[in-house]
Amino acid sequence: MPPSDFKRVIAESPYVFIIGVAGDSGSGKTTFTHAIREIFGEDLVSTITTDDYHKYDRQQRRELGITPLAPEANQLDLLEEHLAELKAGRAILKPVYNHNTGRFDPPVPFSPTKILIVEGLHPFLTPRLRALIDFKLYVDPDPGVKRTWKIRRDVEQRGYALEEVEREMEERKPDFERYVAPQCQYADAVIRVAFSKYGREASEKHNIYCVTITQSKLERSIGDVDLSIDLFPLLSLSERNFMVEFTLEEILGRKMGALTFDGELNDAVVRKLERNIEIQTQVEPIDLVEAGGYLTAGEVAQLILAWRIINRRIFIESGLKAVETEDGAASGNGACRSGRD
Numbered sequence: 360m361p362p363s364d365f366k367r368v369i370a371e372s373p374y375v376f377i378i379g380v381a382g383d384s385g386s387g388k389t390t391f392t393h394a395i396r397e398i399f400g401e402d403l404v405s406t407i408t409t410d411d412y413h414k415y416d417r418q419q420r421r422e423l424g425i426t427p428l429a430p431e432a433n434q435l436d437l438l439e440e441h442l443a444e445l446k447a448g449r450a451i452l453k454p455v456y457n458h459n460t461g462r463f464d465p466p467v468p469f470s471p472t473k474i475l476i477v478e479g480l481h482p483f484l485t486p487r488l489r490a491l492i493d494f495k496l497y498v499d500p501d502p503g504v505k506r507t508w509k510i511r512r513d514v515e516q517r518g519y520a521l522e523e524v525e526r527e528m529e530e531r532k533p534d535f536e537r538y539v540a541p542q543c544q545y546a547d548a549v550i551r552v553a554f555s556k557y558g559r560e561a562s563e564k565h566n567i568y569c570v571t572i573t574q575s576k577l578e579r580s581i582g583d584v585d586l587s588i589d590l591f592p593l594l595s596l597s598e599r600n601f602m603v604e605f606t607l608e609e610i611l612g613r614k615m616g617a618l619t620f621d622g623e624l625n626d627a628v629v630r631k632l633e634r635n636i637e638i639q640t641q642v643e644p645i646d647l648v649e650a651g652g653y654l655t656a657g658e659v660a661q662l663i664l665a666w667r668i669i670n671r672r673i674f675i676e677s678g679l680k681a682v683e684t685e686d687g688a689a690s691g692n693g694a695c696r697s698g699r700d
């Protein structure tokens with residue numbers, strides 16, 4: 360498949376590709392999801408948050424003494440059914456949880472796009488959910504980063520008092536450890552975020568964090584999808600601090616490659632990667648930064664994950680094509696592939 364066919368192939372294929380993003384509250388799921396939508400184009404990507412599948416509203420949770428992280432506080436069976444419907448290309452009537460009121464709004468009709476992101480506290484909790492999701496990402500900021508992010512967002516955007524957020528964070532810790540954190544073991548990629556090695560001020564004032572992408576090993580690489588980072592501008596044009604490091608890690612018995620960025624990279628360093636993603640997605644310009652500017656480590660991580668997602672989608676397409684050729688018919692949408700790329 361020539362690279363420029365990617366968007367057309369996705370648009371014409373019946374396959375609904377589901378990306379799952381799991382992590383604790385305030386860990387950057389929504390922020391990352393918006394970035395991926397921007398990279399792939401709003402017309403191709405839609406998002407569902409699993410918060411909409413809470414079983415109880417805020418008042419009921421208080422009365423029952425239950426946190427939203429407990430699986431029994433969520434309608435995971437309905438989420439499974441709805442994801443299966445969407446994967447089969449059918450519309451659903453989606454519940455809506457309103458974070459402003461802490462109550463449910465009336466359900467809304469929701470139709471699948473060819474790339475669907477499902478983000479929330481529990482997207483990988485059940486085997487059926489895991490089977491429906493094609494690419495699984497777990498976001499895992501350091502506790503200090505998560506605390507700063509969560510407090511800022513809940514106080515400034517959700518109208519909570521600081522003490523309320525702090526108390527709730529304490530109350531939620533056991534359920535986080537029990538139900539949310541273990542989902543990390545199912546992820547194809549994990550993003551870890553720490554304060555920058557160039558100082559906490561760099562993080563808090565300039566959004567510069569030390570970001571590590573930990574990925575399961577690729578068993579097959581797709582030739583069309585080229586991950587090029589240019590060493591010349593890296594070595595000669597940069598006037599700001601940056602760091603790139605690669606290490607091998609063993610996480611829960613799985614061999615993972617850990618790629619860490621910190622600081623800011625000159626845009627020329629990742630220009631080829633940006634162009635490659637533009638050709639693949641036909642979304643252009645992928646302008647995370649103006650010419651001559653700098654990308655933060657987090658933005659570079661977003662680009663690399665977009666590249667990994669494209670790689671996975673093309674891998675699935677090549678599998679669908681093979682089945683089509685063997686059977687003389689399309690394999691259809693409901694087919695969930697269990698093989699990893």
Ligand SMILES: Nc1ncnc2c1ncn2[C@@H]1O[C@H](COP(=O)(O)OP(=O)(O)O)[C@@H](O)[C@H]1O
Pocket residue numbers: 382383384385386387388389390391508509511512566657
């Ligand atoms: N990559 C990031 N860089 C800088 N700040 C971030 C990043 N991701 C999240 N944040 C901050 O954390 C807050 C919570 O992030 P959000 O994406 O809403 O988390 P979640 O959806 O996991 O609850 C955001 O409002 C933002 O201030």
Ligand SMILES: O=C(COP(=O)(O)O)[C@H](O)[C@H](O)COP(=O)(O)O
Pocket residue numbers: 383384385388410417427428457458459461479480517
């Ligand atoms: O843990 C979360 C997940 O949301 P997010 O990941 O977006 O923070 C929220 O606390 C619940 O959804 C309840 O919402 P609320 O606390 O508003 O009642």
